[in-house]
Amino acid sequence: xxxxxxxxxxxxxxxxxxxxxxxxxxxxxxxxxxxxxxxxxxxxxxxxxxxxxxxxxxxxxxxxxxxxxxxxxxxxxxxxxxxxxxxxxxxxxxxxxxxxxxxxxxxxxxxxxxxxxxxxxxxxxxxxxxxxxxxxxxxxxxxxxxxxxxxxxxxxxxxxxxxxxxxxxxxxxxxxxxxxxxxxxxxxxxxxxxxxxxxxxxxxxxxxxxxxxxxxxxxxxxxxxxxxxxxxxxxxxxxxxxxxxx
Numbered sequence: 001x002x003x004x005x006x007x008x009x010x011x012x013x014x015x016x017x018x019x020x021x022x023x024x025x026x027x028x029x030x031x032x033x034x035x036x037x038x039x040x041x042x043x044x045x046x047x048x049x050x051x052x053x054x055x056x057x058x059x060x061x062x063x064x065x066x067x068x069x070x071x072x073x074x075x076x077x078x079x080x081x082x083x084x085x086x087x088x089x090x091x092x093x094x095x096x097x098x099x100x101x102x103x104x105x106x107x108x109x110x111x112x113x114x115x116x117x118x119x120x121x122x123x124x125x126x127x128x129x130x131x132x133x134x135x136x137x138x139x140x141x142x143x144x145x146x147x148x149x150x151x152x153x154x155x156x157x158x159x160x161x162x163x164x165x166x167x168x169x170x171x172x173x174x175x176x177x178x179x180x181x182x183x184x185x186x187x188x189x190x191x192x193x194x195x196x197x198x199x200x201x202x203x204x205x206x207x208x209x210x211x212x213x214x215x216x217x218x219x220x221x222x223x224x225x226x227x228x229x230x231x232x233x234x235x236x237x238x239x240x241x242x243x244x245x246x
Contacts, residue, residue, distance in 0.1 A: 004139050011134070020208045021130075021139075024123050024201065029142035033152055033195045034113045035120075037144035042077040043086060043117055044141055047124040049075050050090035060092055081107040085114060089121045094243035101163045111164050112153060112194055119198030126205050152176075157194050167193040179203075183213045210235070 004025045006013040028044050031037050050056060053073040059065035065088070074083040085104055088096060104114060128138050156171025167190070169180045179199040183189050192198040207213075211231065215223050224231065238244075 004142075006136070009134060009136060013134075014208070016208045017130075020205055021127050024127060024205055025139070025142045027197075027201045028120060028123065030145040031147035031149050032116050032120075033150050033197055034110065034116045036149055037147060039078070040116075040120055041141055041144045042075070043082070043120045044124050046075055046078055046083060046086045047090055047121045048128065048138065049073070050087040053087055053091070056087050056091040065092055065095055079108070081109050082113075082117060085109065085117050086121055089118055090125070094245070098163050115164055115192050115195045116198055119192050119195060119202055122202055123205060126202075126209060130209065154194065154196060161187065161190060165194050166190040167196070172196075189213075 004018070004022045006018050028040050029037055030040070032040055035043065050072075055068065055070040055072050058070070059068045062068045072080070072083045072087050074080075074087075078086075081104055088100070101114070105111065109117075131138055152175060154167045154171070154176050155173060157165040157167045158171070159165045167176070169185045172178070172180070176196045177200050179193060179196050180189060183203065189199065189203065192202060211223060215221075219228055222228065226234075
């Protein structure tokens with residue numbers, strides 16, 4: 001696999017950031033819980049392709065995305081329902097609805113496949129947004145690794161908290177990673193918990209690109225080169241631009 005590197009960066013990149021991005025690239029390349037390596041890399045590629053989609057642009061401009069019919073400009077490697085999920089999450093996430101999610105299930109996508117897809121899209125957005133902000137080209141996607149998905153569904157996953165089933169800390173078993181270790185298990189931590197490896201992977205990135213959960217309210221110390229207040233100002237502004245209601 002080609003190593004993800006920041007040696008060409010015009011400014012130094014923290015070692016922990018580069019290491020986390022390399023781990024994310026390896027995770028995308030390998031088999032996950034419901035998708036194999038080639039499918040996961042194809043989801044990553046389609047995530048990059050989505051902003052150029054004519055249908056997505058027309059839907060974004062419409063009063064309602066449901067008012068615009070058509071076919072996505074896709075790379076052709078994935079089923080149309082997977083492309084629909086990737087493109088909508090990538091380009092118009094603030095207007096997703098539960099009925100849209102239920103329609104995806106009716107069209108053959110499982111809830112676990114949906115969650116894993118969202119996790120890959122979120123990981124790609126995080127890393128590609130970082131390289132864009134640094135004025136760097138996007139990294140070449142990794143070569144897929146062989147192997148079969150684990151197809152492990154947590155026994156303790158329950159409906160009710162969100163559109164998808166989620167798992168509470170007390171319902172984790174030894175078959176799952178300790179995804180809430182040093183985390184509050186707030187809703188944002190539980191969102192992808194139907195696929196625990198996606199929680200572990202995404203927050204491995206979050207810990208270095210933002211702050212680990214344990215340091216968020218450590219206001220007596222500054223753990224980055226900008227202050228807590230500056231970090232939260234940036235986070236709030238980005239959330240507002242992206243219409244993030246969380």
